[in-house]
Amino acid sequence: MRTEELHRKDAYLRSFEATVVRAEDDIVELDATAFYARGGGQQGDQGVLGGHQVVDTVVAQDRLSVLHRMAWTGDPLRAGDRVAGHVDWERRYALMRLHSAQHLLWLAFTQEYGPEQQDRGGEIRPEKARLDVAWSKDERPSAEALTARLDALVAADLPIERYVVDEGAGRWEWRIEGHPPIPCGGTHVRRTSEVGPLVVTVKGKGRDTARLTVAPVDR
Numbered sequence: 001m002r003t004e005e006l007h008r009k010d011a012y013l014r015s016f017e018a019t020v021v022r023a024e025d026d027i028v029e030l031d032a033t034a035f036y037a038r039g040g041g042q043q044g045d046q047g048v049l050g051g052h053q054v055v056d057t058v059v060a061q062d063r064l065s066v067l068h069r070m071a072w073t074g075d076p077l078r079a080g081d082r083v084a085g086h087v088d089w090e091r092r093y094a095l096m097r098l099h100s101a102q103h104l105l106w107l108a109f110t111q112e113y114g115p116e117q118q119d120r121g122g123e124i125r126p127e128k129a130r131l132d133v134a135w136s137k138d139e140r141p142s143a144e145a146l147t148a149r150l151d152a153l154v155a156a157d158l159p160i161e162r163y164v165v166d167e168g169a170g171r172w173e174w175r176i177e178g179h180p181p182i183p184c185g186g187t188h189v190r191r192t193s194e195v196g197p198l199v200v201t202v203k204g205k206g207r208d209t210a211r212l213t214v215a216p217v218d219r
Contacts, residue, residue: 001063001064001170002021002029002031002064002065003021003030003031003032003033003064003065003066004031004032004033005032005036005037005066006032006034007034007035007036007187008172010034011096011162011187011188011189013034014034014086014087014089014092015034015085015086015087016032016033016034016084016085017082017083017084017085018030018031018032018033018082018083018085019031019032019080019081019082020050020077020078020081020082020083021065021079022079023076023077023078023079023081026069026071026072027068027069027070028049028067028068028070028077029065029066029067029068030066030068030083030085033066033068033085034085034087035049035054035057035066035068035085035087036057036092036186036187037057037058037059037066037067038056038057038058038059039059039185039186040184040185040186041099041102041121041122041123041124041129041186042095042099042124042186042187043095043123043124043125043126044056044057044058045057045087045088045091045092045095046087046088046091047085047086047087047088047092048085048086049068049070049077049083049085049086050077050081050083050084050085052070052071052072052073052074052076052077053070053071053073054068054070054085055069055070055071056068056069057069063170091126092187093189094126094127095124095125095126095187096187096188096189097189097194097195097196097216098124098125098126098129098195098214098215098216099124099129099184099186099187099188100160100174100189100192100194100195101150101195101198101214102124102129102130102131102214103174103182103184104153104154104176104192104195105129105131105146105150105200105212105214106119106131106182107149107153107176107179108146108149108153109131109141109146109212111149112141112142112145112146112149115180117133117134118133118134119131119132119133120132120133120134124186127215128213128214128215129213129214129215130211130212130213130214131211131212131213131214132205132209132210132211132212133209133210134208134209135208135209135210136208140202140203140204140210141202141210141212142202143200143201143202150198150214151197153176153192154192154193154195154196154197154198155193156192156193157191157192157193158176158178158191159176159177159190159191160174160175160176160188160189160190160192161173161174161175161176162174162184162188163175170185171183171185172184172185174186174188197216197217198214198215198216199214199215199216200212200213201213201215
């Protein structure tokens, strides 16, 4: 990765300075960034860069750099400019909490229904996170049972580990004590208690798939 991803070392980093490597149309590439690029189901960060709005953050097609999609409010940035970046923290922190909550939901699901369950993908938005799982039974998974297990994991206030497995390949894992690791390179909170009170809903989604959704109770 040409771009140094500052959030890898500190997911709580909100502001930083960097140099513009490339600026073309509405795209800006920096030598380093704290903005998380969309991936693993987690939406890309938004915020402000050099006084301009960042409306999305993505990984380049060659997977070697992070690109910031801009909404210009004046003269565009140019290569060589030294700029200050500010992540939309309220949005990012909501994503961090719900990404961790999504992993806790998966652990709750495997606790309730067995470790052989299959994950079929998901998405993390600032307002909610979803997890699609293989499910062929007539009766859907119990939202009440999953919420109870999730509440227990949150109340346990366990430390959350994020660590690199293969830096060159960009492989990271997420783990809490007593549970198997989950492959993930997203941004996360430090402890399970930080995700706050949650509610789970369950719906069917096509053939042999159930959709589990987790959201803060206050939403």
